[in-house]
Amino acid sequence: MFANDFEIVERNNKFFLVCDGRDITCSDTSDLVGDFSYDLIDHILGDLDRCGDIKLNKNNSLNTNKTYCSYLIFSLQKLLVENKSKIQDFLQTFAIDDFCLIQTANGPPLEIEQIARLTAIRNSLIEVFGSSHFKELTEYAWGAYYYNYFDTDEGPGKFITPEKFSRTKISKKIVNFFTSMSVEEQSSSLSLYYQIEQKSLFLPIGLIKGLISKQEFIQGVMGLGDNILNLSGVESPGNKLHQESFRVFDEVATTAFDYSKIKSQIEEKTRIETLIEKHETSTVEIKSTFSKPLEQSIPSEILEHKVLQSIVGFLNNKRGGTLLIGIDDKLNAIGIDQDKFGKDYDKFRRNFVQKIENLIGKSVLDRIKMDIEVYKGKDCFVAECEGRKEKSELVYLLSIKDKKTNELFLRTEGKVVKLEGKDLADFIIEDQRQK
Helix, strand or coil: CCHHHCEEEEECCEEEEEECCEECECCCCCCECEECCHHHHHHHHHHHHHHCCCEECCCCCEECCCCCCHHHHHHHHHHHHCCHHHCHHHHHHHHHHCHHHCCCCCCCCHHHHHHHHHHHHHHHHHHHHCHHHHHHHHHHHHHHHHHHHHCCCCCCCCCCCHHHHCCCHHHHHHHHHHHCCCHHHHHHHHHHHHHCCCCCCHHHHHHHCCCCCHHHHHHHHCCCHHHHHHCECECCCCHHHHHHHHHHHHHHHHHHHHHHHHHHHHCCCCHHHHHCCCCCECCEEEECCCCCCCCCCCCHHHHHHHHHHHHHHHHHCCCCEEEEECECCCCCECCHHHCCCCCCHHHHHHHHHHHHHHHCCHHHHHHEEEEEEEECCEEEEEEEECCCCCHHHCCCEECCCCCCCEEEEEEECCEEEEECHHHHHHHHHHHHHHC
16 A cells, blocks of 8 residues: 555544554554644655555554654654653663764774764754763763773773763753653654664754754764764775765655654744733743843842742732743743853753742742743743642742742732732732632
8 A cells, every 4th residue: 555545534633544444553552643733644644655555564553664754753752752761761871872972983084084074963062061061971982882892991981880870960961951852853863863773862863953954964974883984985885885875864864854843833833922922911921031131230139039929920820820931022032041051951940940949939849840942943941830729829939138028929910919018918818718
């Protein structure tokens, strides 16, 4: 059968891939190929055409003739990405075995060629994680390479066990970066990782997140480990294998990249765009930054306190609310990389949590879901606050003046209001009466 023998069927607002009345399942699980997005399933169906004559297995999964396609990426998404417990340990440790961090060629000209081909991804990793963390990561990768391939821990670099590495700061930063990606981006990255023989996950992540171009990805993959021996100019095998390798890597890179972006391309509005459609409301607050004022000279402490007032207001609102950081008053995307900690989003989050713990209380963190989402190409911070259900959940903010006095804030009609004196007393009385 061929791609045009399949159809898309809607059931309960969800769309499924079907052939001859049989629901198609994923390649490695019993999950159905279905999603709330018609365009995603339509993309998977259209991409099946590259597989030619497709066979339907007994369990209703597809035999794609070993052809890499969106169906296989979706299947991996169901197998690993949406079952986070299966990949958590891997995400904590894969980096020390990533071949993009080391050169395996022994001396020029191949070692020089290998370095040149991997420069783009290495520079991107330095930009994302910092030069000191990159240096630390490279030393661990060298140590792991010599231990795994030469059975010694006395080579260049530093040997570290996967268990100990999983507890390092750089490991946590890598995990946070990966999990901040969309489900489709994670799936595309992991599927590319397997397509390039598990030699690097950083290269696929770099491509999918736009840190490197497709050309730089292909160049990098062709320089990984013993792939360097397949380059044109090496005595064996010469130009033919070089060209074939380039073609294959170009094809899988395009397929994965297209899959990773399909939902972002087809959705009319992102979650942030939907939230700010009516600008600021009783359940939405927009802030340019959290700690670093961009235009006017406001002390960082005051700026942070104003943002926390919004958090308290949402927590005291029975409907809750969402705080967005990284967007200005004109709804332009600023991005949190313009804030105090630059691109160190992990440090930004820790600082945000620490301020909440110090000025509001650790107990409210269970009611705040924090995430980083892309808006107009910029990374913005989203804090979704659960509204209170019981009178005991009323939340206060310590005064900025003495750090001792509790202050009560409410979110109403698109602004934060501080209740004092008679207004505070009337609110508490009315609140008690309603209970």
